[in-house]
Amino acid sequence: MTASLETTDLRKAFGGVTALDGATVRFRHGQVNALIGPNGSGKTTFFNCVTGMIRPDSGRTTYRGADITRKAPHAIARAGIGRTFQLCRVFPRMTALDNVLAAVRPGGVLGGLRGARSRAQTDRAREWLTRLGIEHLTDVEARNMSWGQQKLLELAGVLMADPETVLLDEPAGGVNPALLDRIGTLVRELNAEGRTFVIVEHNMDLVMSISDHIVVFDRGRPIAEGPPSMIRTDERVLGAYLGV
Numbered sequence: 001m002t003a004s005l006e007t008t009d010l011r012k013a014f015g016g017v018t019a020l021d022g023a024t025v026r027f028r029h030g031q032v033n034a035l036i037g038p039n040g041s042g043k044t045t046f047f048n049c050v051t052g053m054i055r056p057d058s059g060r061t062t063y064r065g066a067d068i069t070r071k072a073p074h075a076i077a078r079a080g081i082g083r084t085f086q087l088c089r090v091f092p093r094m095t096a097l098d099n100v101l102a103a104v105r106p107g108g109v110l111g112g113l114r115g116a117r118s119r120a121q122t123d124r125a126r127e128w129l130t131r132l133g134i135e136h137l138t139d140v141e142a143r144n145m146s147w148g149q150q151k152l153l154e155l156a157g158v159l160m161a162d163p164e165t166v167l168l169d170e171p172a173g174g175v176n177p178a179l180l181d182r183i184g185t186l187v188r189e190l191n192a193e194g195r196t197f198v199i200v201e202h203n204m205d206l207v208m209s210i211s212d213h214i215v216v217f218d219r220g221r222p223i224a225e226g227p228p229s230m231i232r233t234d235e236r237v238l239g240a241y242l243g244v
């Protein structure tokens with residue numbers, strides 16, 4: 001299988017704190033990949049570097065063979081990489097439908113709801129809301145939804161851009177068990193339809209049940225990788241988590 005998203009020796013320091021310390025990682029096309037590791041091990045910084053939100057001090061990122069290291073976030077999104085955020089980015093005073101539509105307008109919400117609302121886009125937005133099981137919230141403002149529903153809403157917005165690779169930052173964080181199941185099932189379904197995933201997640205049950213491949217970070221770089229069956233029993237992984 002071909003490498004889809006690949007980083008070589010990514011380094012990033014914030015003042016004296018080394019967040020990424022030579023992260024060389026390959027995520028394969030067509031797989032559900034998980035990126036796990038203790039708090040502070042560099043997972044979010046890795047996502048931020050890969051999506052162009054922060055510049056690494058050195059190193060390289062390629063996507064399907066093309067160098068995207070210094071590209072702007074919108075260019076990386078256009079190349080086919082979508083992402084959600086740990087703290088969930090939705091517009092609280094906008095309805096679910098408007099949130100999903102805002103996600104694809106040029107210039108985001110600043111592009112304006114005043115812009116012509118294409119029928120095709122509205123139909124597609126409704127389809128994603130249905131697919132994610134939140135169609136009953138179409139006209140509800142995001143601030144009146146549960147945390148888990150807001151996360152699904154954010155994901156609907158990401159999927160509107162039809163990304164072939166989706167980075168999810170803690171999709172299960174703060175989500176109730178019923179929605180958690182739905183997120184797991186959705187990821188597997190969307191993967192079966194051809195989308196590649198990279199998921200930062202602390203919920204090990206979810207990670208172990210949906211991942212094909214797991215990369216474990218510790219102190220800014222991968223220390224182990226492999227299928228769930230291997231990672232579950234890897235001593236370096238246990239050591240990184242338990243600090244032994």
Ligand code: ADP
Nearest residue numbers: 014017018019038039040041042043044045046
């Ligand atoms: P993780 O997502 O695995 O919890 P992070 O990438 O958030 O790890 O953080 C890695 C390290 O970099 C931590 O020590 C964190 O405190 C530090 N760090 C991350 N972002 C910043 C920032 N913007 N300014 C200063 N330090 C940061």
